[in-house]
Amino acid sequence: MQPNVNYSSHEMGEPAPHKGRPKVTLKNVMKSYRSKAVENLLALRDVNLDIRAGEFISLLGPSGCGKTTLLKIIAGLVSFNEGRVDIDQDPVTEPSPKVAMVFQNFGLFPWRTVRGNVEFGLEANGVPARERRQIAEEYLELVGLSRFAQSNPTQLSGGMQQRVGLARALAVRPEILLMDEPFGALDAHTRELLQFEMLSILERTQATIILVTHSVDEALVLSDRIAVFSPSPGHITEVLDVDLPHPRDQAVKALPRYTAMRQHIWDALRPKKEIAP
Amino acid sequence: MSRRLPNPAWTLIGMVVVLGGWQLYAQFTNPFLFPSLSRVFYQLWVYASNGILFKAFLSTLQLLFVGLALGSVIGIAVGLVIGSNRNLSTVFMPFVQVAYSTPRIALIPLVMLWFGVGFNAQIVLVFLSCVFEVITATDAGVQQIGKQYREVARSFRLSRFQTFVKVILPGSVSYIFSGIRLGMGSAFVGALGAQMFMQASGLGSVVKQAMQSFRTDQVMACIITLAVAAAILMSVMRRTERRIAPWRVEAFED
Amino acid sequence: MERELSAYNVAIARAGIIILWLAVWEVVGRTDPMLLSYPTAVAGSLWSMVASSELFGLLRASGTIFICGWALAVGVGILVGGIVGWFRPARLMFEPFLNALYSTPLVALIPLMVLWFGLGISAMIASVTINAIFPMIIMTITGTRNAGRDYLEVARSFRLGRLATILKVVMPGAFPYLLVGLRLTTSSALRGTIFAGFLIPDRGIGAALRSAGEALNSTRLYGLIMVVIIAALFVDYLLRRGISQIDYTK
Numbered sequence: 001m002q003p004n005v006n007y008s009s010h011e012m013g014e015p016a017p018h019k020g021r022p023k024v025t026l027k028n029v030m031k032s033y034r035s036k037a038v039e040n041l042l043a044l045r046d047v048n049l050d051i052r053a054g055e056f057i058s059l060l061g062p063s064g065c066g067k068t069t070l071l072k073i074i075a076g077l078v079s080f081n082e083g084r085v086d087i088d089q090d091p092v093t094e095p096s097p098k099v100a101m102v103f104q105n106f107g108l109f110p111w112r113t114v115r116g117n118v119e120f121g122l123e124a125n126g127v128p129a130r131e132r133r134q135i136a137e138e139y140l141e142l143v144g145l146s147r148f149a150q151s152n153p154t155q156l157s158g159g160m161q162q163r164v165g166l167a168r169a170l171a172v173r174p175e176i177l178l179m180d181e182p183f184g185a186l187d188a189h190t191r192e193l194l195q196f197e198m199l200s201i202l203e204r205t206q207a208t209i210i211l212v213t214h215s216v217d218e219a220l221v222l223s224d225r226i227a228v229f230s231p232s233p234g235h236i237t238e239v240l241d242v243d244l245p246h247p248r249d250q251a252v253k254a255l256p257r258y259t260a261m262r263q264h265i266w267d268a269l270r271p272k273k274e275i276a277p
Numbered sequence: 278m279s280r281r282l283p284n285p286a287w288t289l290i291g292m293v294v295v296l297g298g299w300q301l302y303a304q305f306t307n308p309f310l311f312p313s314l315s316r317v318f319y320q321l322w323v324y325a326s327n328g329i330l331f332k333a334f335l336s337t338l339q340l341l342f343v344g345l346a347l348g349s350v351i352g353i354a355v356g357l358v359i360g361s362n363r364n365l366s367t368v369f370m371p372f373v374q375v376a377y378s379t380p381r382i383a384l385i386p387l388v389m390l391w392f393g394v395g396f397n398a399q400i401v402l403v404f405l406s407c408v409f410e411v412i413t414a415t416d417a418g419v420q421q422i423g424k425q426y427r428e429v430a431r432s433f434r435l436s437r438f439q440t441f442v443k444v445i446l447p448g449s450v451s452y453i454f455s456g457i458r459l460g461m462g463s464a465f466v467g468a469l470g471a472q473m474f475m476q477a478s479g480l481g482s483v484v485k486q487a488m489q490s491f492r493t494d495q496v497m498a499c500i501i502t503l504a505v506a507a508a509i510l511m512s513v514m515r516r517t518e519r520r521i522a523p524w525r526v527e528a529f530e531d
Numbered sequence: 532m533e534r535e536l537s538a539y540n541v542a543i544a545r546a547g548i549i550i551l552w553l554a555v556w557e558v559v560g561r562t563d564p565m566l567l568s569y570p571t572a573v574a575g576s577l578w579s580m581v582a583s584s585e586l587f588g589l590l591r592a593s594g595t596i597f598i599c600g601w602a603l604a605v606g607v608g609i610l611v612g613g614i615v616g617w618f619r620p621a622r623l624m625f626e627p628f629l630n631a632l633y634s635t636p637l638v639a640l641i642p643l644m645v646l647w648f649g650l651g652i653s654a655m656i657a658s659v660t661i662n663a664i665f666p667m668i669i670m671t672i673t674g675t676r677n678a679g680r681d682y683l684e685v686a687r688s689f690r691l692g693r694l695a696t697i698l699k700v701v702m703p704g705a706f707p708y709l710l711v712g713l714r715l716t717t718s719s720a721l722r723g724t725i726f727a728g729f730l731i732p733d734r735g736i737g738a739a740l741r742s743a744g745e746a747l748n749s750t751r752l753y754g755l756i757m758v759v760i761i762a763a764l765f766v767d768y769l770l771r772r773g774i775s776q777i778d779y780t781k
Contacts, residue, residue, distance in 0.1 A: 107429035110524040111447040291624025380722040386744025465636040488642035505637040
């Protein structure tokens with residue numbers, strides 16, 4: 001399975017066997033904004049992370065800590081000021097064909113049917129119509145929405161719309177799947193259901209998955225590793241291995257290991273109080 | 278309270294109140310100032326039977342349609358170009374806004390000076406009356422859709438052309454339609470104004486003749502005709518929009 | 532995507548466009564001064580209008596009519612719209628008519644005002660009012676209705692009396708809609724003022740525009756159009772300032 005090397009924020013640049021070479025490398029990444037209010041708003045500060053092929057890693061942190069910015073940097077949608085961002089050792093300058101993204105507000109087109117939306121990425125890549133349709137239907141089946149292929153996305157519930165978004169992203173068979181708080185716009189109940197559903201959907205893919213979330217539970221349930229962010233300016237304070245058993249289901253939340261990790265992360269996220277000596 | 282009666286009943290009562298009230302008032306005032314309902318409808322009938330109504334209606338409709346079509350086509354084209362480029366939009370939109378704020382009616386003497394009083398001159402006026410509405414709405418649509426779907430389009434690595442054709446164009450359609458609807462109201466006013474002051478046939482000139490002959494009943498008959506015409510046009514517009522672009526883009530609208 | 536121009540560059544671009552247009556007009560205009568005139572002549576004409584206080588007279592005449600008509604339209608419009616919007620039977624009875632009237636090109640009503648009020652100032656004010664009042668009524672109806680729908684339960688849960696509800700809840704709640712109505716009303720009032728001036732010979736800008744056109748006096752005509760544009764912009768500016776003072780949503 002995965003090599004037993006602990007990639008943490010401290011061990012970098014070690015020549016690893018081919019199988020274990022990181023899919024995505026972030027090295028000393030810094031991002032600042034010129035905003036109207038503040039001269040130089042530092043969004044990300046010295047971010048270092050190696051993301052392994054095929055793993056599911058969460059970027060976890062409070063609002064405004066820059067985790068979404070980092071995701072968009074990996075997606076090639078946002079530029080960065082310093083450091084290196086590589087996918088398979090190639091620097092990222094623009095959105096890579098190996099990457100697909102799922103958005104918090106779904107980003108579906110109301111002028112296309114559900115199937116039309118799923119086909120969108122394939123269309124952009126020039127896949128011929130018959131093949132497109134087949135693939136789209138395959139993925140609609142995967143997310144359980146075959147029945148709604150001809151419906152208008154605005155007629156679907158939030159959870160269903162996000163599943164369409166997921167199908168759309170998966171349809172282009174990405175090597176890396178980026179998800180920006182995909183359940184943020186959903187109610188708590190739908191969110192939980194969809195989380196477990198997504199796990200079983202993603203089981204079928206080999207993709208590397210990077211999830212941005214502010215929910216500790218979500219990160220623990222879904223991921224193999226969690227990169228914990230400090231509040232703005234964003235910086236990875238800790239990378240944890242989530243050594244909870246697979247397959248993950250509701251029962252996993254009852255495990256003592258779960259509770260322990262949860263507590264640990266909560267402590268890590270709490271603002272450090274400086275006690276004067 | 279008033280919860281007993283169903284809605285249609287109230288509407289009926291409303292009609293009775295308004296029409297009855299009119300008739301009553303007409304009895305007690307100068308019939309020249311305020312003709313009775315029967316006189317107005319009689320006048321409508323006269324208009325209709327000697328073909329004036331139909332011809333005038335058609336003439337106004339033709340002018341409106343051509344001017345609006347021209348204004349829409351050019352308005353959409355300009356709006357698409359300006360909206361696609363943020364710098365162009367920032368620089369040029371204020372000029373469009375200035376044109377939008379001035380009452381285009383004031384340009385009638387200018388249009389007459391430059392283009393005379395023929396059909397072409399009238400079209401110019403109608404065109405000017407509606408084009409800026411369409412430009413503004415199209416620009417707003419393009420910018421809004423661009424902002425909303427920018428990241429989605431880029432994440433799928435769409436070229437600029439693909440983004441324009443597959444995302445911006447379909448997404449802007451509902452904005453464009455509301456712009457044309459707005460433009461239609463202004464165009465109608467422009468058409469009427471053009472027909473009133475330039476040598477023209479059509480409902481505008483009929484109203485003017487009625488006014489100059491001091492025929493209140495005729496003026497009112499024209500107003501009713503115009504009201505009906507406007508209602509028909511609006512409903513046609515809405516139906517067309519529903520056929521072509523049944524979706525509504527879920528975005529906040531100013 | 533593209534780099535955004537700085538505010539300075541934008542201002543330069545806009546100024547450049549205006550200067551270019553004036554320059555082209557000046558050069559091309561001199562080749563056909565009868566039809567096209569040119570900026571310097573127009574400026575001269577405007578200046579003499581200012582000096583002879585003719586401009587002042589025009590603005591005063593049209594301005595009075597505009598303000599009276601506008602104020603009537605807003606005041607009566609809000610009142611009528613408020614009543615119709617608040618009482619369900621009134622709304623159901625009259626809304627169809629109001630909607631029908633609103634969608635008609637309201638300038639058609641101006642000849643009616645002429646027949647009713649003669650060719651004087653009251654006809655002009657009536658014309659402006661009748662043009663401008665319908666947007667106000669319609670938007671007030673919508674606003675009252677929506678404010679009622681959204682906030683009535685809140686008011687009742689705090690056991691607010693009728694009058695207090697109207698003053699403290701419904702009116703502020705309807706406010707955003709009233710603002711939209713105000714903008715529509717103002718542009719309709721401007722349009723009505725000019726249109727009425729075409730039909731009724733008075734001392735205002737509309738009549739002046741018409742006579743300049745008939746006399747084929749292009750220079751004076753262009754000057755007057757400039758006045759109209761600037762007046763419209765000024766009214767727009769005043770409206771925006773006024774609104775921002777009382778707007779609570781920003």
